[in-house]
Amino acid sequence: MAIEPAVVSPATLAEAYAIAARGAHRPVAGGTDLLVQITGGIGPPPDRVLDLWRLDELRGISVRDGALELGALTTFSEIRASVACREDAPALVEAAATIGAAQIQNRGTLGGNVMNASPAGDTLPVLLALDAELVVGGETGERTIPAAAFWPAYRRTAIRPDELLVRIRLPLVADRRQRFRKVGTRRAQAISKVVIALAWRGDPGSGTWREVRVALGSVAATPIRAAAAEAALEGERPTESTAERAVAALVGELRPIDDVRSTAAYRREVAGRVLRRLVRDEGRW
Ligand SMILES: Cc1cc2nc3c(=O)[nH]c(=O)nc-3n(C[C@H](O)[C@H](O)[C@H](O)COP(=O)(O)OP(=O)(O)OC[C@H]3O[C@@H](n4cnc5c(N)ncnc54)[C@H](O)[C@@H]3O)c2cc1C
Known part of the structure; x- marks a missing residue:
């Protein structure tokens, strides 16, 4: 009961x-x-x-101190409707659009997704790829935790029990491009089997990629960055051979599990294919 x-x-x-x-x-x-x-x-x-629902201090989307700031209570519908998010965090807008369906997007919050700490939480790879900073607060004040340190283990966060998540900061980075792709069983109301968020700074002259981030969800106990795939793309142009090296690196470093939603082999294969496609979209070979 x-x-x-x-x-x-x-x-x-x-x-x-x-x-x-x-x-x-x-x-x-x-x-x-x-x-x-x-x-x-x-x-x-x-x-x-x-x-927390009445706390307007946890609402609002604004650009402040060199970052796009989203209050913890920002809903996915608000993210989808935000011009600032569309300009500076298009991958987050894409992720928000894949979450549940309209009812969940109207009520579900970015802060709730972060704090629920599911390895299948769709926004978490985006936050990793964009080097997000999670601002938490309590009676002793506020502190900032980088996304890379926020989910230390399965469904665990770095927040203390006396703290609340207050806002999410996405540092604004010149010439940063970003992509998001979710693979699920359906187009709506689907828990992801593989999620990838990709971000990089494009050199306008040479076309090479710098500060490459490849982040994934649903392939490990926590959302992760794929260090070997990132290294294969870093300093390179998005050519077919670069993509092949990055895919091989990614498939080699992933250690997904079999579960009710998918098998490890499927997740590894699909993650590689999605990465190849994302790179190909930029290189157009
Ligand atoms: C039908 C359905 C479909 C869904 N589809 C998706 C999907 O496609 N992708 C996806 O990622 N998720 C999905 N979800 C999960 C859920 O909607 C999201 O994780 C959502 O972001 C949770 O936000 P919330 O505000 O509702 O969190 P809540 O349920 O209110 O809270 C979630 C957790 O976070 C804690 N918490 C919340 N806010 C704070 C805060 N500010 N400070 C400290 N702790 C806090 C709560 O204590 C709780 O442990 C789905 C859920 C349902 C029911």
């Missing part, structure tokens, strides 16, 4: 921090993950819930 936990809905972030500091409440944003966990009996339900 589903249990309804006690809910507290503070109106200010300071109040929310004070409640979080007591350590007895589970935060809830849009509830699209947490409610499924509670009603589906996945793990023990929380006794108390800290409802």
Whole structure:
């Protein structure tokens, strides 16, 4: 039988921090993950819930201090509708468009996706590829954690129990290009089998790629960067032979698992094919 936990809905972030500091409440944003966990009996339900939905301090999309900043409560629909996101984080817009369907996109938040820490969370590879910074806060103040250090193990985050995720910063980088691709069973309401986010800085003169990031979801216990594939692309132009080397490197370094959604062999094969296609789209050979 589903249990309804006690809910507290503070109106200010300071109040929310004070409640979080007591350590007895589970935060809830849009509830699209947490409610499924509670009603589906996945793990023990929380006794108390800290409802974040009224906290306007956790909303808004803006460009500030050299970064695109998104409040933790930013919904996927807001990301899709944002001109700033379309200009500076098109891969995030593409990822948002693949999440669930309209109902989930209206209610589900970027912060919830980050904090749920699923290896299949579709925005997480994008945040890795764009070198995102996760700003967390509590009664003792704010601190910033790089995305590369935010998901240390399966469904774990680097946040402390007395902290909340406040906002996500995506540093603005000149000449950075970005791509996103999700492979699932259907076009909507599909949990991903493989997700790839690719980012690089293109040299306008030589056409070579710098600061290449290849990040993947659903192929390991956490979202990951593919270091060997990145090294194969770094400093190169997007030619067919470069793509082949990068694909071989990627397939060699991935260690996916077999599970209900897919097999390890399929994931490795598809990840390689998607990377080849993304590079080919740029090189047009
Ligand atoms: C039908 C359906 C389809 C879905 N499809 C997809 C999909 O295609 N791709 C995908 O990636 N996900 C999908 N999801 C999962 C879910 O919608 C997303 O992960 C969403 O981003 C969760 O956001 P939320 O605001 O609803 O999180 P919530 O359920 O409110 O919270 C999720 C977790 O994060 C914690 N949390 C939330 N906000 C904060 C904060 N600011 N600080 C600290 N902790 C916080 C909560 O305590 C909880 O542990 C789907 C879910 C459903 C039900």
